[in-house]
Amino acid sequence: MRLLHTSDWHVGRSLHGAELLREQEAVLSGLADVVAAESVDAVVVAGDVYDRAVPSADATGVLDRVLTRLRDAGAAVVLTPGNHDSARRLAFGAGLMARSGVHVRAATGALDEPVVLRDGHGEVAVYGLPYLEPELARHELGLGGRAGGTARTHEAVLTAAMDRVRADLARRPGVRSVVLAHAFVGGGVPSDSERDICVGGVDLVPAAVFDGVDYVALGHLHRPQTLTPRLRYSGSPLAYSFGEAGQHKQVWLVDLDAVGLAGVRDLALPTPRPLTVLTGTLEELVADPAHAGAEQHFVSARLTDAVRPADPMRRLQTRFPHCVHLEWSGGGAGGDGRSYRERLRGRSDLEVAGEFVTHVRNGVAASDAERELLVRALGAAAREELAR
Template sequence: MRILHTSDWHIGRTFHGHSTLAALAEVLDALVAQVREHGVDVVIIAGDVFDSATPAASAYTLLDDALVALHETGATVIMTSGNHDSAARLGFHSRLLRDGIHVLTDPLAIATPVTVHDAHGPVQFFGIPYLEPAIVRQHWSERGDADAEVAPPPLRTQAQVMHHAMALVREGMAANTGRSVAIAHCFAAGVDVTVGLEREVRQGGLDMVPLTSFDGPDYVALGHIHGRQQLSNRVRYSGAPLHYSFGEQHKERGSWLVDLDADGVASVAWLALPVPRALVTLTGTLDEILADDNVAQHLDDWVCAVYTDAVPQHEPMRRLRERFPFCALVQHQPEGADAVDDRSYSQRLRTAVTDVERIEAFLEHVRAGQGASEREAELIREVLDDRVRAEALV
């Protein structure tokens, strides 16, 4: 059996205020072509189908178009919900969908697989929707043996609810013969945190699920991380099909193509997807960034401009967009700013005695640590001296 593992479509997300629908539609068309070209039997979408719990109508239209196109290839589609999705909305029409398209959003049905057959027999697909502990623990309050001497731990963390969900998967595996695939949306231990985490994973600490929680299935298709990751030969993240931040610009976009034989995973290959518009970060003074060579190379790219001038420049975004139509982000990071002390503005003011020191503290605050230049310091002293003389005449 041949499986295509994708995730984190985030239909409806914007990129620095720009719609991504057209770009994502182009990428999903390429994904459908790959499904057809490689004779894929099952397409897995491991959560975060939408970017919002209340998607716009245009987002539903794009999803419908993609699902219809995938269905027309002859592949079975199995989709779960992520933390960005509303499980209720995503799963609302699941019973009405045509044969071969399955939307798995019910935590009470985790142990009930979708069964797909090949020449070697059945393959059981277990879908685990994103599990919010505060919501799902009410469904599993009766878990465990009532006569057991030790009560099971409370379900308060993502790791605890995923451990219980995977126990349900293993129960389902025991009750249904054949090979097995689990689909989940979470942050698994062992992930490289440089690849682009979800923006709201957890403030104040990452709630990680141990890799051992996924023991059992022949393959585990994960979503939630936007860069591809291989935690083991049988546990992987596919990442998002489109770049959604400049932090992801150097990460390939694509899907995992997984072949199962009679014994489990036979091979896994990476299928790269096209990038509709490349992302680039240009660093230097504003004049250096606006140089003709840069414009010639990056005229059609999404541009993040990090300019290093000592002081903020006038209307940098307007000037940049005159040269780079797709400039999406401007950041001011003066050279040498990291070398200044770490005192706050209020702390600097408290230690300032003279007006010159107070002005210097203000300039360092608004110019990322860059104080007055020699000529500026001279002008400041002249202005202050003129003020003193004027007050003396009153």
């Protein structure tokens, strides 16, 4: 049996305000071509199908069309919610969709009830673990009375979930097994675009929690990576932050033979619109021929002008229409590494106010008359402060 492991679709996500639905549909619909070309039996999606709990109508339309294409290509689909999804909303119509070969595994109480697929060697049990919020899941998993707060960690609830999975497998001798899980597993390397499940390290789950199954399809981390041969993150199908610029996106093709995992190989995904970070002065970025290749990319511009340029985003977008992010690292932006307080130390209120005027007027200093107005305003403010 051949599985296609993917995750973290985040349908409906934007990049610094730029909508990505067109790019998402292009890449995800293209998975149907992979299904046909590689004779894939099932596509597994390990969480964060949508980017938010209440997706837009356009986002649900994209998912509907993508799932239809995958089924038309001949693959069953198994998907689970992540920490971004609403499990209840994602599972709407799950019973009806299962009849068409799209299986949504979103109920904590039923996580040990697998989707059973069959090939020439027999059965493959695919367990979909929905994202387990410890405070909510611990009661459903029988951990409510555990002392010391240990039940309130991702390790605790995922251990309990996997215990149930292993118990069910024990009743299915000879059945091969696959688990989908959305978690931060020890050894994984995060990217800028993941939003933390929680803080303080209680989200970290040891890899040993998932012992006892043939393959674990992980989601949550957006960088594709291999923790062990049978424990892998597919990563997101698109880059969702400029920290991922140049990162190669992929899926895993997972083969199971008669006894278990036979092999895994990566398959690169296309990049509809690459992400590029450009650094230089505004004039350099809008004029340098070396940047011609980035003109249709999503662009993050880091300006190094000594003085903040006027209306830089409009000027950049005349050349780079998909420039969506801008930051200024020039002299006035604290590029010397000193803190704001250190830069102000020993300077008068009039000097600070004068520099502010120069800054907002793109280098034009205050005139003598304007400085006199500043002196009066600062004096009035001082008197008012003393009168309080």
